Amino acid sequence: GFLASVYSWRYMEHEHNIEAYYALLMLFVSGMIGVVLSTNLFLFYIFWELMLIPSYFLIAYWGTGNARIIGFKYFAMTHVGAVSLLAGIAWLNAIYGSVEYDVLSVSVKTFRPELTYIAVLIFIGAAVKMALFPLHTWLPDAHAEAPTPISVLLSGVMIKTGVYALARLLIGLMPSVFSTIAPGIFLISVVTMFWGGLMALVQTDIKRVLAYSSVSQVGYIVFGLSSLMSIGYSGALLHVFTHGLAKSLLFMTAGSIMHVTGERDLRRLGGLFSTMPLTSTAFLVGGLSIAGTPPLAGFFSEWMIFKGGIDANQLIYTFLAILATALTAGYYLRTFMYAFQVGEPKRLSEAPTTMIMTMMILVILISTLAIYVNPVLIIINSSIKA
Numbered sequence: 001g002f003l004a005s006v007y008s009w010r011y012m013e014h015e016h017n018i019e020a021y022y023a024l025l026m027l028f029v030s031g032m033i034g035v036v037l038s039t040n041l042f043l044f045y046i047f048w049e050l051m052l053i054p055s056y057f058l059i060a061y062w063g064t065g066n067a068r069i070i071g072f073k074y075f076a077m078t079h080v081g082a083v084s085l086l087a088g089i090a091w092l093n094a095i096y097g098s099v100e101y102d103v104l105s106v107s108v109k110t111f112r113p114e115l116t117y118i119a120v121l122i123f124i125g126a127a128v129k130m131a132l133f134p135l136h137t138w139l140p141d142a143h144a145e146a147p148t149p150i151s152v153l154l155s156g157v158m159i160k161t162g163v164y165a166l167a168r169l170l171i172g173l174m175p176s177v178f179s180t181i182a183p184g185i186f187l188i189s190v191v192t193m194f195w196g197g198l199m200a201l202v203q204t205d206i207k208r209v210l211a212y213s214s215v216s217q218v219g220y221i222v223f224g225l226s227s228l229m230s231i232g233y234s235g236a237l238l239h240v241f242t243h244g245l246a247k248s249l250l251f252m253t254a255g256s257i258m259h260v261t262g263e264r265d266l267r268r269l270g271g272l273f274s275t276m277p278l279t280s281t282a283f284l285v286g287g288l289s290i291a292g293t294p295p296l297a298g299f300f301s302e303w304m305i306f307k308g309g310i311d312a313n314q315l316i317y318t319f320l321a322i323l324a325t326a327l328t329a330g331y332y333l334r335t336f337m338y339a340f341q342v343g344e345p346k347r348l349s350e351a352p353t354t355m356i357m358t359m360m361i362l363v364i365l366i367s368t369l370a371i372y373v374n375p376v377l378i379i380i381n382s383s384i385k386a
Contacts, residue, residue, distance in 0.1 A: 003248070003358045004149040010352040011148055011255055012062070021062055021147075024054040028153065035161045041089045041099040041169070048085065048129075048165075051158060052078050055150065063145040070141040077138040081128025085165070088121035101173075108173050119177045122169050123185070129162030130218045133192040140199070143211035148255030151207065155214045156248035160240050163221050167237075171225060178228070185226045186309075190320050192219030197327030201334065204266050206254045209335050210247065216328065217243045217290060223321055224305035230384070232308015237380045239301035242289060242369065246298065249286040249362040253279050256351035256359070257339065266338035273340040275348040280340045282359040287332035289366050292325055297369040297376075 005025060012018060027050065034047030052075065060071030093099045095114065096107045108115070124135070131139035139159070143151050170178045196216025203209045221243070224236030256279045257272065258264050273280040285296075292302040302325065309318030350356060369376060 003361060004152045007152070007252055007255070007355055007358045008147075008149040010354050011259055015062055015147075017061075021058065024058050025149070025153075027054040028058065028150075028158075032153075032157055032161055036164060039101045041092070041101065041104070044165075044169075045082070045086050045089055048082055048161070049079075051161065052082065055154065055158065058150045059142055059146045062147045062150070064147075065145045067145055070145050074138045074142040077135070078128055081125045081135070083125075084121045084128075085125025088118045088125065088169075091118045091121070101168075104173055111176055115174055115177045116180065119170055119174060119181060122165065123181070126162040126165040126170070127188075129165065130159050130222065131162075131215050132188055132218060132222060133195045133215070136192070136196070136215045139215055140208055140211040143214065143251075144205060144207040148207075148251055148258070151210075151251045151255075152248045155210065155251060156244045159214060159218060160221075160244060163218070163225070163236075163240055166222070167225060167233075171228070171233075175228070182226045182228060185222060186314055186317050189219045189223040189226060190317050190324070192216065192222070193321060193324040194219075194327070197324055197331065200331040201327060203331075206257065206264050206266055206269075206335060206339065207251070209266075209331060210250050210254060213250075213290065213328070213331065214243075214247055216324065217247070219324075220302060220305055220321065223317070224308050227305075227308035227312040227314065229308040229311040230381075231304050231311065233384060234377060234380050235301050235304025235308060237384070238297065238373070238377060239305060241376065242296075242298045242301045242366075245362055245366050245369065246286040246289040249282055249359060249366065250290070252355065252359050252362070253283040253286065256355050259355070260348050260351055266335060269339045270342045271340070272348070276340075276350050278350055278356050279359065282363050283336060283340070285363050285366055287336060291329045291332055295370050296366065297373045300373050 012021060015021065031047050031050035034050060035044060038044040038047055056071050056075040059074055060068050063070065089099060092104060096104060098104060128135045143154050146154060193216050196212045196219065200209050200212035200216065203212060221236045221239050224232040263269055289296040289298040292299045306318055306322055309321060
């Protein structure tokens with residue numbers, strides 16, 4: 001949130017009503033923090049909706065293209081998901097007489113048939129927020145047309161709250177019920193990987209490439225969680241961090257290109273490496289991390305996810321997931337070549353200093369995470385046991 005605010009300073013300097021923009025940005029960030037900190041499920045839902053309302057206005061009033069229509073689509077789809085989540089929470093309250101997480105974690109031990117339906121309701125709410133196929137259709141438009149600092153938060157942070165809901169409310173509260181629906185979720189996760197990757201491969205808008213990439217990468221995270229293996233689970237949570245950092249960086253590089261060139265169509269870019277070397281390097285680091293290139297931490301998180309699939313005896317799905325990484329490498333290589341290599345060098349300058357500074361901070365964090373991946377995994381494993 002802080003880096004997105006700093007990045008906004010120059011990126012949004014010519015926009016109207018900037019005070020309202022920053023106020024809504026802070027509300028959006030507060031909602032995401034509240035979701036993670038909530039121990040009461042109704043309070044969890046309130047913060048879940050608090051994320052939605054300011055983010056709708058940020059997309060609809062400061063976005064590009066058909067921002068009002070896209071904002072409404074985003075609001076409608078994610079609100080339907082929120083209602084599904086609320087229905088699941090209300091049903092739990094009706095059965096157990098409490099919405100306190102600590103109480104439910106003790107009460108929801110004995111299997112009851114209705115818990116399967118509750119799990120499906122909660123999963124739908126989380127799946128919409130994560131943009132799992134086929135509930136993903138709001139994401140490419142919203143992430144592509146939102147102001148870039150908001151795209152950073154939507155893709156880097158907000159969709160991960162869906163992962164948090166899946167991990168905490170389903171796997172954490174009712175693991176035995178989740179295990180019964182896990183095979184279907186495995187299939188959904190693999191389809192999501194391929195659909196997002198294939199769509200990213202054919203996009204010409206740089207932000208839409210990154211948006212569909214987010215769809216694909218969420219598939220990897222859900223794949224790891226669905227394995228119900230400790231190594232897959234840890235890998236999925238590590239991938240939350242690696243993808244969050246790398247995708248935030250990539251959206252910032254896309255925003256810098258748009259800010260300097262006024263273009264977002266890959267066919268009209270090219271030759272930017274010589275004139276925007278820092279932005280080019282930042283894009284390269286982010287792309288390599290998401291593609292799972294060693295020694296960056298994205299390699300370790302993806303390897304752990306695949307190992308979880310193997311340990312869960314989901315060999316066909318794991319093989320398909322590994323194949324999907326070729327799509328990831330393909331669309332990032334294609335984007336890098338179109339934007340930075342192919343074409344004549346243009347007489348341009350680098351992005352403003354504050355925008356470069358935020359990107360370099362993320363480059364340092366991604367590089368540091370590669371070195372200190374073991375301490376991070378220790379923290380992740382401790383949180384899982386807790």
